[in-house]
Amino acid sequence: MTTHWSEYWKLGHVTSFGTDYKENYTGQLKDLWSDIFSQFSTGFKVLDVATGNGALPLLIQDYFSKLSIDGEVKGVDYADINMAPLTSSHHNKNVVIELLGNTPAESLPFPDCEFDTVISQFGIEYSDLIISMPEVLRVLKDGGIFHAVIHHQKSVVICYNSKLLSFLQHPEIERVVFLLKMMAHDMGEMTDRQDLIRIKSCAKCEKSRIEINDLLSKLAVYDEESLSESGVLKYINDFFINGLFWSVEKKLEYLVFVSEQISVYRQRLTELVAASMSVERIDSLREVLRQNAVITFSVEEVVNNTGDILGWYFSFSKHSF
Known part of the structure; x- marks a missing residue:
């Protein structure tokens, strides 16, 4: 799992939704977290599990930017982390952020009872919850609280990305890339208008x-919106416009890159859809928590202003007996 997510975070995205949230989470998601942050007191210690490039830590910094409250946020992620979004932020430095990559939720490198609060946004559900939930409980202080927003099987996010994943699995896409490789060879070296x-x-x-155009027409019939969103058209345009006078070798290198990017995109979407939680999986999570002595467990749907489901919000407190 780490490689394709590491490549994704390397691009500088703050959230796992790419251009959908270019800066950071907004709207109902931001409001939900703001309500949670309002419960923090000075000297707070927070752990963000599956932090990505630090979206939630940056939201915490922003929230306390005009408040005289100090705190510490540590974020961990199984993939490599791109520190650029963090180092380029100009938020309240009274909130110290430390991010650790290559750190799975199933093996948190912290002492017992280290944190007041553990949080996660569209992340911890990718882990093995049978192992990661006891780890969360271990690092939480007695009375500490866990808050998470996780993917909902019927959310607009999962429905959209399921459709996009289905599109990316059409064999016509691989055929288009193959034909472009053939054209690179058949065109040969090109330097001027005479070559055109x-x-x-x-x-x-x-x-x-002609076959490429026919395949694109067929893909548009399947799903014109996904054809645009998938990046396939952009790759083709780059090949014929920006790359027309590249050497054959460079054209072929670019098409290897295109194949890799499509494959990585497919992998990420497959994992995203697989991580989404149905009602039955929520019940299974509830049972995991019961087995770890968590009695009080709150879960509810997060919806936007038009009633679309964005995800599940769940929380629990750690109590020693």
Whole structure:
């Protein structure tokens, strides 16, 4: 799991939704976390599990930017972390942030009873909850609270990405990339307009071009919105516009990159959809907590202003007996 998520965070995204939340979480999600942050008192110690590039720690810094409250937030993620969003922030430095990559939720490198609060946003559900939940309880202080927003099987996020995943599994996409590789060879080295005239009379190139257009028309019939959102059209445009006069070697290297990016995207979406929680999985989570002596467990749906489901919110407190 780590490799493709490491590549994703390397691009500088703050959240796991790419351009959907370019800066950080907003709306109902931000309001929900603001209500939680309002419960923190000075000297707080918070752990963010599956932090990504630190979206929640940055929200905490922003929330306390005009308040005289000090605190510490540590974030861990199984993937590598890109520190750029953190180092470029100009938020309240009274809230100290430390992020640790290559750190699974199933094995938290902290002493027992270290944190007042443990939080997670669209992250901990990717872990093995049978192992990670006892770890959360271990590092929580007595009376400490766990808050999480996790993926809901029927949320707009999962429905949208399930549709996109289904689109990316169409074999026509791989065929388009294969035909582009054939065209790179058939076009040969190109340096000027004379080469443009030459390839227009290339029967092999024309045959590949026609098939590519037919495949794209077929993909548009399947799902025109996903065709646009998937990045497939952008890759093709880059090949024919920006890369037209690249060397054959560079064209082929670019197409290897394209294949890798599509594969990585497919992997991330597969994991995202698989991590989403149905009502039955929520019941299983409740049972895991009961087995670890958690009696009080709160769960509710998070919805936006139009009634669309955004995720599950659940929380519990740690009590020693």
